[in-house]
Amino acid sequence: MKLDGLDANEAACFMGFLREVVQADGEYTVEEQAKMAELRKEMGGEKFDRAIADTKAFKSRAELQACAKAVSRVDAQKLILNSLVKVAAVDGIEEDETRPLKWLVKQWGVSPG
Secondary structure, eight states, X not given: OOGGGOOHHHHHHHHHHHHHHHHHTSOOOHHHHHHHXXXXXXXXXXXXXXXXXXXXXXXXXXXXXXXXXXXXXXXXXXXXXXXXXXXXXXXXXXXXXHHHHHHHHHHHOOOOO
């Protein structure tokens, strides 16, 4: 499965947690920007932009977490988690970036890799 295979809810979940991971360390590095461009290409520009718009509708982290709880396909869960880890790793994974990842691992019962 690839990012272009995510449904609308899964894509919004991915984008919401992607925002949390990227913003966790307070920097948006050149490496992260390049990785975002790769992700946009893999997902498809229109779907990527729609997922960003859908993510903006989340008024709280609880709403984002509710969105994640609705992701039931294991393939989608693994893809989302692995993609988030790859983004976090491009400039070194910091402790703040691991919090949303750990929450997803616990929620979904899947591990990256």
